[in-house]
Amino acid sequence: MELKSLVKIGLLNLITLFSKLCKIQNNKIVVDNFSGQGFGDNPKYIVEQLLKYRDSLDIVWLVRNKKTSQFFPQGIRLVKYHSFRSAYELATAKIWIDDVKNSYKPQKRKGQFYLQTWHGGIGFKKVEKAAEDTLSETYIRDSKHDSKQIDLMISNSEWVTQNYRNNFWYNGKIVKTGLPRNDVFFNDTEKIKEKVKEFYNIDPDTEIILYAPTFRNYISIDEQTKVCSFNYKKVIQAFENRFGKKFVLVKRMHPNVADQIPVIENNNIKDGSRYPDMQELLVASFALITDYSSSVFDFMLKSDKIFIFAKDYEQYIKEDRKIEFNIRKDLPFVFSHNEDELLANINSFNDQGMHKKVIEFKKKVKLLDDGLASQRVSNILIDKKES
Known part of the structure; x- marks a missing residue:
């Protein structure tokens, strides 16, 4: 010290x-x-x-x-x-x-x-x-x-x-x-959606994709920036093709690195770190993309549209932090190791099948949020x- x-x-x-x-x-x-x-x-x-x-x-x-x-x-x-x-x-x-x-x-x-x-x-x-x-x-x-x-x-x-x-x-x-x-997931969610969209000046008919990656200790900020990036236009287009809605992506970096990895905003991308409450962002979002963030276990109270996107999965658990779950086997969420897999998982997303898996997972961990x-x-x- x-x-x-x-x-x-x-x-x-x-x-x-x-x-x-x-x-x-x-x-x-x-x-x-x-x-x-x-x-x-x-x-x-x-x-x-x-x-x-x-x-x-x-x-x-x-x-x-x-x-x-x-x-x-x-x-x-x-x-x-x-x-x-x-x-x-x-x-x-x-x-x-x-x-x-x-x-x-x-x-x-x-x-x-x-x-x-x-x-x-x-x-x-x-x-x-x-x-x-x-x-x-x-x-x-x-x-x-x-x-x-x-x-x-x-x-x-x-x-x-x-x-x-x-x-x-x-x-x-x-x-x-x-x-x-x-x-917050059990209360008046419509007001929160309106509040978040008004904050970012997002059209009421446009849905939010929240991308919330966690931080890494084992790589530099420059490398972390690359790991936490993908072709946003292609991802937004995939969501629009699959769900028939208009989308914008809100990228929220972990508080540990948010000041070091700025999000350049435009009509399609918004800086989620500017908004003080992660839970309200989750409530306002149609889908969540993350890697190792515990936000997935909160978001599943609201929606099953959860996409795990972890380019560095093997490297992360070897060099940074061991994890509690085998992401591919233990969890109900779809896993993507690269951008092509992410796009494919969005295009083939099965609402009904995912919902059943999430219900079983909630029972397994004995979740009691009400x-x-x-x-x-x-x-x-x-x-x-x-x-």
Whole structure:
């Protein structure tokens, strides 16, 4: 770790120490999404539900860029992530909500409650303990420390619960509530579709193909750019031929590399990284193309039109990250190793056959998302706040 970072963490810890002289505020909740990202993922949907319940809550959201304030509802205070102020807010809050395990947090005080929602759900990539040989010493140390502070994790399936138990250096309570971010698939999806299309100035009659590749650690950004590219015009044309609709492609890079791999927009391609909420993009999309992103396991709650496109499948699992599934054998989604296969799979897509396979997979992992997760989690937090 760089000296500058060590000094800052030392100062943050010092501020935390002085803050402990202050009383814990029972109405304060401090929230982080992916180390300072905007209003999204599980924390967003929990907070939206909390705001319905209580108008007296002091909800603090830690952000890297306050320019994202336009996406936040009233009732949320934005505080700079990893700032001295954030150390004070964390030290004096009754509840912490986070979806990553390596963001800065002080030593939890007696009476504080930490909910870790994680950001993955059912996923391709082996994580935490299962991927220990690919993780940095700093991440492993931070994750183990974080696990000791967690009071509760939430799950949407037997698969996720077992993954937490086996790999997260965590022996605490896990509640099967469903994932709050997935409630969006059970609510008024038409309004969300309109909202997303209006954001990108997409015609209401035009459908969205969402392309959401994950990041790679084993290759350079230039190589990654090539791996995450294909002939968009041909793919759009294939969708139009197969489904008889007009399409536009929205490309959303993983937050880890979005700043380094820009998406050049035109009439046919839009930059999905400009939109703060991945779940709303999923809701608004007609089909999903990805490689190793856990978004497929959320999108299947809405649609079976999922296309796995992984040019580097063998190389990825050999040099980057082992994965939990044999993509070709264990999953219901069509797999494409190259662009020609992708076009062929789009042209020959079988709705009915795919639907049956997806239903069987949901049963296998014992998926329980039903649209009520945010309500269940919020009730737990309200009870903790008042205890």
